[in-house]
Amino acid sequence: MKSLTPSPIDLKSITRTSLGLTHNRLAPARFIVRCVSRYDSANVDSSLVSTAMTGHNFGAGYDGGARHEWQSACAILASKVVTQQQDTEKSSGGADGISAVNGHPTLDLVPVNKSSSPAPLPKPLSIADLSPAPMHGSQLRVAYQGVPGAYSEAAAGKAYPNCEAIPCDQFEVAFQAVELWIADRAVLPVENSLGGSIHRNYDLLLRHRLHIVGEVQLPVHHCLLALPGVRKEYLTRVISHPQALSQCEHTLTKMGLNVIREAVDDTAGAAEYIAMNNLRDTAAIASARAAELYGLKILADGIQDDSGNVTRFVMLAREPIIPRTDRPFKTSIVFAHDKGTSVLFKVLSAFAFRNISLTKIESRPHRNRPIRLIDDANVGTAKHFEYMFYIDFEASMAEPRAQNALAEVQEFTSFLRVLGSYPMDMTPWNPSSSRED
Numbered sequence: 326m327k328s329l330t331p332s333p334i335d336l337k338s339i340t341r342t343s344l345g346l347t348h349n350r351l352a353p354a355r356f357i358v359r360c361v362s363r364y365d366s367a368n369v370d371s372s373l374v375s376t377a378m379t380g381h382n383f384g385a386g387y388d389g390g391a392r393h394e395w396q397s398a399c400a401i402l403a404s405k406v407v408t409q410q411q412d413t414e415k416s417s418g419g420a421d422g423i424s425a426v427n428g429h430p431t432l433d434l435v436p437v438n439k440s441s442s443p444a445p446l447p448k449p450l451s452i453a454d455l456s457p458a459p460m461h462g463s464q465l466r467v468a469y470q471g472v473p474g475a476y477s478e479a480a481a482g483k484a485y486p487n488c489e490a491i492p493c494d495q496f497e498v499a500f501q502a503v504e505l506w507i508a509d510r511a512v513l514p515v516e517n518s519l520g521g522s523i524h525r526n527y528d529l530l531l532r533h534r535l536h537i538v539g540e541v542q543l544p545v546h547h548c549l550l551a552l553p554g555v556r557k558e559y560l561t562r563v564i565s566h567p568q569a570l571s572q573c574e575h576t577l578t579k580m581g582l583n584v585i586r587e588a589v590d591d592t593a594g595a596a597e598y599i600a601m602n603n604l605r606d607t608a609a610i611a612s613a614r615a616a617e618l619y620g621l622k623i624l625a626d627g628i629q630d631d632s633g634n635v636t637r638f639v640m641l642a643r644e645p646i647i648p649r650t651d652r653p654f655k656t657s658i659v660f661a662h663d664k665g666t667s668v669l670f671k672v673l674s675a676f677a678f679r680n681i682s683l684t685k686i687e688s689r690p691h692r693n694r695p696i697r698l699i700d701d702a703n704v705g706t707a708k709h710f711e712y713m714f715y716i717d718f719e720a721s722m723a724e725p726r727a728q729n730a731l732a733e734v735q736e737f738t739s740f741l742r743v744l745g746s747y748p749m750d751m752t753p754w755n756p757s758s759s760r761e762d
């Protein structure tokens with residue numbers, strides 16, 4: 326797996342820039358490519374969308390291998406990326422200049438000289454143009470949260486060997502990177518065998534329209550890392566991702582370290598922070614690969630509270646996969662009901678009667694309607710919390726028993742969405758080979 330630049334994508338830098346489009350490759354007969362530096366979801370330049378959608382700007386001199394770039398450009402434009410105002414453009418690099426957002430050049434398609442030679446006729450779409458397969462050369466681009474050396478990067482590599490791993494500074498950015506065609510897939514953690522659910526990703530799964538197309542379970546082997554020459558006795562602080570801190574809670578206590586524990590965005594980011602700031606009183610909980618990347622030494626190895634510590638990640642894509650029955654599949658759903666938890670028993674029985682095993686059940690606050698009031702004139706007002714329920718079950722949506730179970734669930738619920746039906750990770754169990762180095 327190839328890693329991109331260590332600096333992760335942030336929300337502000339999600340522009341056409343990140344597509345890697347170049348000035349030359351997109352410079353067609355009627356358009357030049359130039360800079361934008363603003364992403365504004367409230368404002369769509371519809372003329373740009375329509376010109377890009379016709380596709381005929383790729384006439385003479387257009388490199389046919391960049392069809393995917395055209396597709397990506399259309400998608401990005403349609404995803405409400407707006408051009409900068411003319412005057413701002415001038416100040417940020419001029420009509421044909423390339424300026425930068427967060428260090429990246431940014432691009433724009435601008436009509437030029439309408440009176441010049443007639444426009445080439447539009448090229449008809451072919452079957453290949455409609456393929457949902459990733460089209461960025463042979464390498465799939467996979468977004469993950471964190472910086473290189475994070476476990477999520479290793480999970481991306483396990484899910485998609487030889488992928489181009491794209492670091493993102495937040496989970497939400499990874500979702501958006503796929504939605505905006507900057508990445509082809511995202512690989513995000515949803516639960517850990519010791520630390521439990523990564524709730525943020527459950528909430529984001531509901532808020533975004535991506536589909537779960539697979540899962541990977543990654544054995545997570547934590548190390549205590551510090552600058553060369555630093556000894557355990559010098560430490561006053563241990564920093565890491567909150568999940569990693571919780572997965573090592575008891576071991577850290579047993580080690581007798583006199584340290585405070587502080588949460589940061591990701592494990593490898595903690596290692597990078599120590600190295601960049603030359604912190605000699607601080608250690609990070611992170612992978613052996615992070616030690617290597619950021620020049621830290623391993624003070625203690627395998628400090629997770631359980632040697633079989635595993636994190637489950639889901640693979641997300643813009644399109645669902647077609648469910649099959651020739652191998653074990655899992656299906657993930659989310660549902661809610663106006664009458665709250667009273668429906669739960671009926672939903673569970675729809676699976677139990679069909680012998681379908683559940684592998685996970687999670688509840689999250691129903692953020693649109695968090696409280697339900699039940700008035701009783703004699704006693705007062707009961708305030709029930711409302712939930713969204715997430716269930717994973719062991720069956721493929723191609724199986725009639727799963728379809729029937731969901732038809733029944735739909736009768737009991739006011740909201741039901743299938744998040745994905747995908748192959749189960751059946752990798753043989755071997756936690757001792759879990760080191761990511």
Ligand SMILES: O=C(O)C(=O)C[C@]1(C(=O)O)C=C[C@@H](O)C=C1
Pocket residue numbers: 470471474475476477478514517523545566568569590591592593636
């Ligand atoms: O910080 C990282 O390295 C991550 O990839 C994130 C994360 C998580 O969110 O749970 C992933 C796996 C481990 O369980 C610890 C942290």
